[in-house]
Amino acid sequence: MAPPAQSHRSSSPSQPSGKGEVSDLKSQLRQLAGSRAPGVDDSKRDLFKKVISYMTIGIDVSAVFGEMVMCSATSDIVLKKMCYLYVGNYAKVNPDLALLTINFLQRDCKDADPMIRGLALRSLCSLRVANLVEYLVGPLGSGLKDNSSYVRIVAVMGVLKLYHISASTCVDADFPQTLKHLMLNDSDTQVVANCLTALQEIWSAEASTSEEASREREALLSKPVVFYFLNRIREFSEWAQCLVLDLAAKYVPSDNNEIFDIMNLLEDRLQHANGAVVLATIKLFLQLTLSMADVHQQVYERIKAPLLTLVSSGSPEQSYAVLSHLHLLVMRAPYIFSSDYKHFYCQYNEPSYVKKLKLEMLTAVANESNTYEIVTELCEYAANVDIPIARESIRAVGKIALQQYDVNAIVDRLLQFLEMEKDYVTAEALVLVKDLLRKYPQWSQDCIAVVGNISSKNVQEPKAKAALIWMLGEYSQEMHDAPYILESLIENWDEEHSAEVRLHLLTAVMKCFFKRPPETQKALGAALAAGLADFHQDVHDRALFYYRVLQHNVSVAERVVNPPKQAVSVFADTQSSEIKDRIFDEFNSLSVVYQKPSYMFTDKEHRGPFEFSDELGNLSIGAESAVGTVVPAHRVEANDKDLLLSTSEKEEIKGPSNNGSAYSAPSYDGSAVSAASQALSELTILNPSVPGLTPQSSLAIDDLLGLGLPEIPSPAAAPSPPLLKLNSKAILDPGTFQQKWRQLPISLSQEYSVSPQGVAALTTSEALLRHMQGHSIHCIASGGQSPNFKFFFFAQKAEELSTFLVECIINTSSAKAQIKIKADDQSASQEFSALFQSALSKFGVP
């Protein structure tokens, strides 16, 4: 007897040595094939086991195919199973030999034992050899009518397998209709569930070519069928329940009562031990209640506990998958989870991908009442051994600070981070302090005092260095040694590898120059010279630009480089809410785990039909465009509440009604400029031959910097047109739109009625878009479905860079259009509104 297979495997699993074994096996099998001696089954079993294990570890044992088939005449079920397995594995590569097996498989399909019938049928369908399909139809047909549910279960799956081998054979034999009959009448739930799976797959594939199939596919989603399944759901196995729930999620109930019926029917599924069932139920509930804002809220409340339990039970993989879904929900409705913030505290042992999700959720749920505890907890993580998590948590603290109104305590914490003397902590904290100052300039005193103590030598990371340099430039007035720190940084220009840092350095030294000209003059010269010689295009261009702007006019330069800043109220969101909505539509799928909608990670051919193209998917105008693709207006309202930009914040921005454009600040303090010109004019004494201010200062700068460059003519100021004419080719990128929409106050809010023709013409949003474009009003984003549509338009004055932004919500059932207009030029908004209304009223009129 040969030694046990395992030793062979470990010593030489390669092909050549396997060959000897295989021929050995072959002869042994041949000996046993005809034998009827008692105990022969046992030796067969040993041999079969050996064959199977060779097969599994990748040794080609197809050579013994004939012998295996010969040995298959046995009543031993384990032998049969092994034989079926072997045949199933090699039939595809040996279609000729597979023919040999048909005979005994067909015979077994008529065996008295239902288990053998089932197994034989399964193996028969798993051969997947195209020219054998004719032998399948008969056994499948009788299998579907078999007394034993086990055989029927197998047969139903067999039909699906047959369909994939040869669709026409399957359809010609009328199997789909048989399955449909079984699905609605069989007593065994597993048979029913398999029928559902098979039919869904077959009809979806057929739907593109056959009208009947697409009708049948629709019929699967009809009320009687869905309720037939839902009413029996408790009898199904847990996996089949997932299928049924998935089917129900595609069903569109006709009225609210139906929705409540379904939810009542399924409420106990939320308590199922199987997480897959729970999650599928949650998806169904969320989808059903999308149009009912208040019930949707209740659903969130209801699913909270089951989700949190799922997270804390099961394997790390399970909890991560659940956590990703929870993350999505928390991001959509943070206020609902704000009292459960402790669930998002990180455990020491958790893998960092879990911690990262939790940190994001903690950031999202922070509100006035829990901020203190959350920030305290986050500060604990800053001392974490896991450095990426420590960084992440510092960033989270910063994000919370940027969301909150009362940042007192948080600022203190951040400043403590700066004093922790750990490089990465300092680096992260610096970046945060910078952002914080941009939003809350009133904290500059406290922050600058601490930042001033940080030695720039201890800051190595580009982002942090850039942040530090930005602060040095911005607050050079308050930081005594700012010019000297900048100077020393410029001295090391060549050692600075990050272009970002060098760019910031240029800007900072410019700013510093306007505030403290005498001290910075030398550094500025050195920086511009180094910048002009820089190999990096952006750095070079910026240096050149600064140089020329200084040359043109110092006060203009200051207005360009260092205008008075408006505090930033909201930082742009990285992921557009349209994408988030799309992910939400794909709840309970991998999209949520990857945090990407499915079209981003699936091949084109596997994608379902989408309403939007990829380009549109990327078009992000941020929070305000949260209209999703299938969201009725009342949810839009709910959505708006989720947004970073809450209503009170909007009001805050209304206060200063200056138009937010950096280039036309109405008032600024010119004293620093005069000091700068002073410094320059002092220099001009060295070169008294040229009179006049402009050439004088330009030469002065040349002298100052020791450079000689040609002068450029200054651009002529454009005259503003008196009448409101719109630019038909206006362009505005989504980012700018988003930014402007946030910055500008609403200058006009009106409600128009839409003409009946207009309502009739508004079947899709595209129709209106084209129409408005004809009136030089362009759409940047749109969404919604009858009867509610939401649009964002923009228009520009014909000869001026003055933009109008419009949010337009049209409800076709009430024939009303609500518009909100925001404009750079407030005075023209009335005029624009009239124009917009006349354009809208012409919609649908031929």
Place this chain on the structure above:
Amino acid sequence: MPPLMAIEFLCRVADVLSDYLGGLNEDVIKDNFVIVYELLDEMIDNGFPLTTEPNILREMIAQPNIVSKVLSVVTGNSSNVSETLPGATASCVPWRTSEPKYANNEVYVDLVEEMDATINRDGALVKCEIYGEVQVNSHLSGLPDLTLSFANPSILDDVRFHPCVRFRPWESHQILSFVPPDGQFKLMSYRVKKLKSTPIYVKPQLTSDAGTCRVNVMVGIRNDPGKTIDSITVQFKLPPCILSADLTSNHGTVNILTNKTCSWSIGRIPKDKAPSMSGTFVLETGLERLHVFPTFQVSFRIMGVALSGLQIDKLDLKNLPNRPYKGFRALTRAGEFEVRS
């Protein structure tokens, strides 16, 4: 494809396989290819999960244990599979094998709880929660109908049930009514949050000065649960900036493992003294003070007490020929019990 469906299914496959093969690793699978194939055949077809109920599988495919081997030798029956199809596939209680018979009818109900807690360096309880399971081991003949009720079901925060539990009685009276599967199973899992105290305290103190750090950890009973707390261990990972550590304790043993994990096993807390561990860390050169503080992970076990306070009121059995034996147990152990320093 719903991600949880795949993950749950894989977990279930792993459970079934390790149940069958008495463990799950590469070698075990290699030795039992045939059984694994047989099982997978019944559990999944064409990518769709079919039967994952261990009871049904066990009827279709015999376990490769010594008993069945002996049996097959003695009886001469070479097939290790029953000749008939399991009846349960068609029965309305798919989790129960058809009509098992036991000479001694017995049922055991265990409350197993895990306490997850996070304690701050100042001893304040940041978070304390209990995740519990009701595990039942039933060996009952026929189709028994069981009713389990709790004395204080209102403390439960969220519950999840085995499919056998009927939903309505729980909804209206918080009573668990079910026909149990045969053998060991998880009847229900639950969560109890907002607990006010932990049974033991762990107080770490770290003071660093001029390149060394003095450590002192004290452990004691904070809130006597009434039963002995045993198997207490305190574990923590040494921060990477520590060159060497010297730790001793007045009770139990301290081990520093190669992966820089320090483990102090205490066992039971003695009556006469509070266990403490103390020693020094030598920090990397150039470091004055310790910046990264270790988190101490504590484990313990308390037999006979469910710390959440959940109590079983009574267990009624119907549909049984003779009076069965009923057993109840409770156990609490530490889950993620961590103390920051």
